[in-house]
Amino acid sequence: MNMQQYKYQIPRRLTQTGILLLFFAGNAYGWNVLRGNLSSARVLDILPLSDPFAVLQGISAGAALTADALTGALIIFVLYALMGGRVFCGWVCPVNMVTDLANRLRRSFGISGTESQGLSRQARYWVLGTALVLSALLGVAAFEWISPIGMLHRGIIYGFGFGWTFVLAVFLFDLFAVRNGFCGYLCPLGGFYSLIGRYGFLRVRYEKEKCTLCMKCIDICPEKQVLHMVGRQSGAVLSGECVNCGRCVEVCPDNAVKFSSIYRK
Amino acid sequence: MPERREFLLKSIKSLGLAAAGGLVWSGFIREGRSAPLVLRPPGAVSEKQFIASCIKCGMCVEACPYEALVLAAPGSGRPVGTPYFVPRNIPCYMCKDIPCVPACPTGSLDSTLVSGKDEEGNLKLNIDLAKMGLAIIDRETCIAYAGIQCDACYRVCPLIDQAISVEYLRNTRTGKHAIGAPVVHSEFCTGCGLCEKACITRKASIFVLPRDIAMGELGEHYIKGWDKSDEERIKDGEDRVTTTPRSEKAPVDYLNEEKF
Structure with missing residues (x-):
């Protein structure tokens, strides 16, 4: 196994599971590193953290x-x-992790077809807007009410109930309907972070001179539209929709795709 | 101008889809929101405000040392992700420092609602001020009301003789025994549910309900004439007499007439 292939994948899974583990231990064993969950938390019983989209709703x-x-x-x-x-x-x-698993199975079993099934990448911003309008009309945080993200992390920390059905629905949708359908098209929280992540410093940078046009980066990328420059011109991924997962960096055999700061030329 | 036409069509299509999705979505929320029989932690703001402001983080649940508080999972029939407790399983043991309340990051559990002034006039947490619900007694199944001696709820009540008192009634069935009947007083009852937990009948004969469900409302138009402070409300009221064809005459005159 070429570890280079997983140099971001492994730390990514470690932070994802590590954060959940700390939350779980906060509830189950009273650890105070992280209390609460991804909606709102407290670090070392002092520093408050909250989901800005939940607060906005x-x-x-x-x-x-x-x-x-x-x-x-x-x-x-x-x-x-x-x-x-x-x-x-x-x-x-x-x-x-759920949608990446669906993606992996998609690749292993060759489940494909029309990638987007006619769904627009802009749909998430409409869901985001609808969430805010519904919150105002109904007097509750509308997305938090149905969020599979909330169902999953609350489920792991406090017990699932029927919450797993929401998570399974996302998995099946991503596996059989649209590749990366939930995270890449529908999730309003993803839309929210796309909007605020536009101007940050951490960027994937592409160098056309090194590129041999193997298109492995495009194949693996969950948000293909952000790599529109591949094969055309060198430059950084400027779209906020990039999840910074680093899969493109890992799979590039030519070192043409790299993480860098937006300020570096 | 085909471009503008296309843009308009696309916008209308997206708006229509958002509206369709939003309608289904709102139906789902409305359904889940209508769960009135849920008991909230101490210091909870009104239910309407509560479901708006609770961020579903579960920090009150973590803070509860008795594990009385539960975070509503889907399928529990309660607003998803919000905290509640079921007294018959684990009641609120009314901790003096009320750890669940300061744990709340959003103010959905409001410490001012469970704080009172101490002797020096400082605001201090006081769990006795909590109003989580109100205990209701089913007199038909309560064995004390049937004349069998039981004071389990009374003895276990943290505000004994305030929230629950025992009133002695005559047992008319035997004619020679007393009935020690437990009575709940809404002024003091916190809704902790220790009584519900302690009740010895198969299904509790004393149980906690949310206060707005358990209580009636008198309305402003009733004045208790025997209550000085209530009388105050009509101090500045004006006398208003309504006359109808019948009330023009005195009642006696009216009765003495031939025609009724």
Whole structure:
């Protein structure tokens, strides 16, 4: 096994599972490194962290939130905005593991067909808008109410109930309907992080001079549209929709794709 | 202008799809939201505010040392991801420091609702002020009301003689015994559910319901004439007499007439 192939994959799985493990231990064994869950948490019983999209929905629903929740949301917002891309989606969100598994099975069993089934990459922004409108109309955080992300991390930390059906639905949708259908087209949280991740520093950079046009990067990428420059011109991935998973970097045999800072030429 | 036409069509199509999805989505939320029989942790703001502001993080659940609080999983019939407790399983043991309340990051559990002034006038957490629900007694199944001696709920009540008292009634069935009947007083009952947990009947004959379900409302138009403070409300009221064809005459005159 060529470890180079997994140099981001392994740390990614470690952060994803590690964060869940710390949350789980926070509830089950009283560890105080991370308490709560991905919606809102506390680090070492001091630093508050909150999901800025959940807080935004709460505000839209007319909730009077405390400074704690707002500060926590601001911290997370600034953190991901600085890093850029959808680092949350690629490195933290547990649904990524579910959809990556569906993707892997898709490749192994050759399940393909029309990739997008007519679904638009812009759909997530419509879902995002709908979530905010529904929150205002119904007085509850609308996406949090049905979010498979919430069902999954709450399920792991506090017990699933029927929450696994939501997660299974996402898995089956990604496996049989649309490749990367949930994360790449529908998830409003992904849409939210795409919008705020536009100007961060962490970028995948492509060098046309080294490229041999094998297209392995395009094949593996869950958000192909962000690699539109491959084969055309050198440059950084500027779209916020890139999840910074680094799969393109791992599979490139020519060292033509690399992580770099947006400020480096 | 085919371009503009295409743009308009595309926008309308997207809006239509968003509306269709939104309608299904909102139906799902409405269905899940209508779960009124849920008991919230101490200090919870009104249910309407609560489901708007609770971020579903579960930190109150983690803070609860008795594991009374549970985070609603899908299929539990309660708003998903929000905390609740079922007294018959594990009641609220009314911790003095109320750890679940300061754990809340969003203010959905509001410490001011469970704080009172101490002797020096400082605001201090006081669990006795909690209003999680109200205990209701089914007198038909409560064995104390049937004349058999039982005071399990009364003895276990953390606010004994305030939230639950025992009233002595005559047992008219035997004619010579007393009935020690437990009575709940809404002014003091916190809804902790220790009574429900302790109740000895197969299904608890004393149980906690959310206060807005368990309680009626008198309405402003009733004045308790025997209550000085209630009388105050009509101090500045004006006398208004409504006359109808019948009430024009005094009642006696009316009765003395031939025609009714």
